[in-house]
Amino acid sequence: MSVASSVPVGSSVFFSLALFAICILVLLLLRRFLTLRATPAYLSVPVFLALALPASVVLLVPIDLASSSRDDDTGPKAIWLPDRVVLVSWRIAYWLIFVLTWAILPLLGEYIDSGYREPKGRLLYSIRSNARYQLIVLCCATVGLVYVSIQNGFDFTSIKGLVMALAYVWGLVLAIYLMGHGLVSIPRTLFRNANVSGRLRRIQAHAPRVHDRLMDAVNDLEVLESQVAQLQSRKTGTARDFQEWIEELPEGSSPSEPRAAFHEAADRSATVPAVITERYLANLTRRLQRARHQKARFMDEWDRLVVSAADVQAIINSSASAKLEFAEFPRRSSILSGVTILTPYLRYHLYVHVIPNFRLLLGALCSAASVCIIWSELFKSLLPRLSVVSLMVTHNRQDPKPVGFWGQVTASAWLLYMCSAALVGVSDAKVWGNRALVRRNTYGESACWYAGLVARLTVPIAYNFLTLLPENTRRHTTFYLFLGRLIDLTPLGKGFDYFFPVFILLPVCATLFNFYGRVKNICGLGLAEEETEDLENNPSGYGVGGWREGRELIDRELSGIGSLALSTRGGRSHWQPNRSEGLSRAFSSASASSRAAPADGSRSSRTARGPMSAAINEEDEDEENFFQAFAHRVKNTWDTTSTPQWLQGEPFRLPRWMTGNENGSSNGNGVTTGLLSGRPNNGNVRL
Known part of the structure; x- marks a missing residue:
């Protein structure tokens, strides 16, 4: 029996353990953003699969490279699997991802966001909401099917190739844009965070915008809750038919301290129709759910911003005493900040010297990696011998040797960095509406959308990574025989991956030269890095929305007199500002430089900012x-x-020899007694 035909026991064990580790990490990730016990299975299972399957693709690509390039004479020198196992793994991963991203997750997201009580109403709303999008996709597929049928004939292979090519082209366009943004954003963020004072300034510049959005979210939620209160008070008419539904609407609301002036305005603005219908209640329920999660999103973002500002300010203040102690907050800005093994002196050197230098080193490595990826994307079709990624994985462009273990490690690192850059672009781009990931309180529709986007980007990035390798290595992989061959079958996919990635320069240059900020100034559209643009345009921080205002808001929140320390935090577990010795020591210099603010001052909107x-x-x-x-x-x-004392309007004082008293004040008898050299004594005159 040859070495190649033997059963790879060690590789099979490693592959099984790696899949198990991926599942554990995905569960921990879901636990961070979702409450698993309260999340229904019809939501948690698709989201889990939409995250675990793309992670397994990052594992499958290096194994496929080693399995397809192994030498039968010398035997494999890496982790490999039989070709049949690799093919079945690719089929399961690809088609499950395809069904999840194009059918299950879009329908599930709208199903959760429908607002209806009954499953039938939710399902019909979800189908109607996705009908337009699916109709557009179906029209494009029909036009492509007619073209492919005329050129290659009508057979199952052509149809499958057209479907794969359409999905790949759409995913590649989105992946190139997001990855180009992330390739610049990752190293630049590391370089900027290495400067502690600059990091604090950016946090302060971002604070007014987060505070405004949180106050707007609170106001919108209170308007909807006032409308629900009016519905509950109505006991006659059509409201009786939906009484149980109306009684369920306040569930999940947080009790807050009443604000009389606001509730009067909310009662006037909240209008309830005379006839209550199912569609109206579904719309109200949907708006109420979105408002609650939007409030939770900005409350979480504000909490993290305030805690980060406290930690960074404590690091800056520790330079005088060479001892660092963080204030006691349940939520920390980093993992190392809660480590109690370190002494204050060691913690000072860790956060002041070690971590900033490590960020500079990591930023330099990420910059070099970004340059190598961009270089390889540009020259893979013109000068393939100059592809840095190919040389580091296969080591020889002319006669590629079997991919070894370190080649697999290098390929995994490159592929993981490309996927990470695309995910960073997802979080930085401001074009996704109100969708966001909130710790332990992510909205179900947002979870479906983010999971679907992660799954949709992974396969195009994985195949795009294969095109950076030598042609002999790429064409022998199972991934190419399964996907690449069908993509090259159609004119839409043939050559598209070789010429389109050149446009990666567009998002790279747009991010590098802050094109998004200029578009925002011209068109009023905020795409990315708004706080950085505000700092560049207003470095002094004066005016509305500057970093000075953000510093004042953070200081007021930490001292317990901010507007967010009042009614907006009722009914949920939260940290309270602690006026302990650690907090006062951490903010001793910040409190000395901050301005005094009234205890009842609050900003309810962007126009309510004081001077x-x-x-x-x-x-x-x-x-x-x-x-x-x-x-x-x-x-x-x-x-x-x-004002000078002689201009303050004080009464004229007579001389002491005319008044006869000590303080120079005059009375009814002062002048007479002064002239006679006597003293006033009960109205009598002393001679």
Whole structure:
């Protein structure tokens, strides 16, 4: 029996353990963003599969490379599986991902977001909502089917190739855009976070926007809850037919302190129709669910922002004493911040010296990796010998040797970095509406949408990675025989992967030169990195929405007098600002430089911001030019100048020899007694 035909026991055990580890990691990821016990199985199982299957693709590609390129004489020198096992694995992974992304997850997301009580109403709403999108896809597929049938004949292989090519082209367009953005965003974020003071400034610049969105979400939710209260008070008419549904609407609402002025305005703005219908209640339920999760999203984002600001400020303040102690918050900005093994002195060196230098080193490595990927995408069709990714995986472009173990590790690292860049682009791009991932409280529709997007991007990125390798290595893989051959069968897919990735320069240049910020200024569209653009346009931080206002909001929240410490946190587990010794020590310098604010001041909207104080500390003066500093000093001098005492309107005081008393005040008998050198004594005169 030859070595190649033997059963790969070790590789099979490794593959099984790797799949088990992937499942465990996916479960932990779901536990972070969903409450597994409260999540129904019809939601958790598809989302789990939509995350576990793409992760297994990252594992299958290196195994496929080693299995298809192994030498029968010397035997495999890497982790490999029989060709039949690899083919079955690819079929299961690809077609499950295809069905999940194009049918199950879109229908499931709209099913959860429908607002209806009965499953039949939810299903009909989901089908109607996806009908337009599916109709567009069906029309494109019909046109392509007619073209392919005329050219290649009408057979099952052509139809399957057309379906795969359409799905691949759409996924590749989206993947190239998101990956190009992430290839620049990852190293730049690492470089920026290495500077602690700059990181604090960006957090403060982002705070006003998060605060405004949170207050808007709170106001929108209270308007809807006021409308629900009006529905509950109606006991006659058509409302009696939906009484159970109406009684279920307040479930999940958080009790908050009443604000009389706002509720009066909410009662006037909330209108309830005279006739209550099922469609109206479904629409109200849907809006109420979205408003609750939107409030939870911005509350979580605000909590993380405040805790991050507290941690970064504590790191800056520790430079004086060389001891670092974080304030006691249940939610930490990082994992290492909660480690109690470190002493304050070691923690200071870790966060001040080790972690920033590690971020600089990691940022340099990610920059080099991004340049190599962009270089390989540009020259894989023109000068394939210059592909850096190919040289690092196969080591020889002319006569590729079997892919060994370290080639598999290198291929996994490249593929994982490309997928990570695309996922970073998903989180940074601001074109997905109100969808977001919230810790332990993610909306079901958002979970379906993000899981579907992850599954939709992985297969095109995996095949795009294969095109970076030598042609002899790529064409012998099972993945190419299963997918690439059918993609090249149609004119739509043939050559598309070789020429279209050149357009990766568009998102790369747009992110590198902040094209998104310029589009925002021209068209009013915020696509990505809004806080960075605000810092560049307003480095001094004065005015509405500047970083000075964000610093004031964070300081007020930490001191317990912010508007978000009142009624917006009722009914949920949250941290309360602690005025302990650790918090006061962490914010000793920040409190000294912050302005005093009234305890009842709050911003209910973007137009409710008060004027910022003109007090400037030494750090702020270094960022101003001569004219700004001179104007601010003149304004401060004029505002702080007190009126002279002789202009304050005080009554004229007589001399002491005329009044006869100590303080110079006059009375009815003061003048007479002063002239006679006497003292007033019960109205009598002393001679």
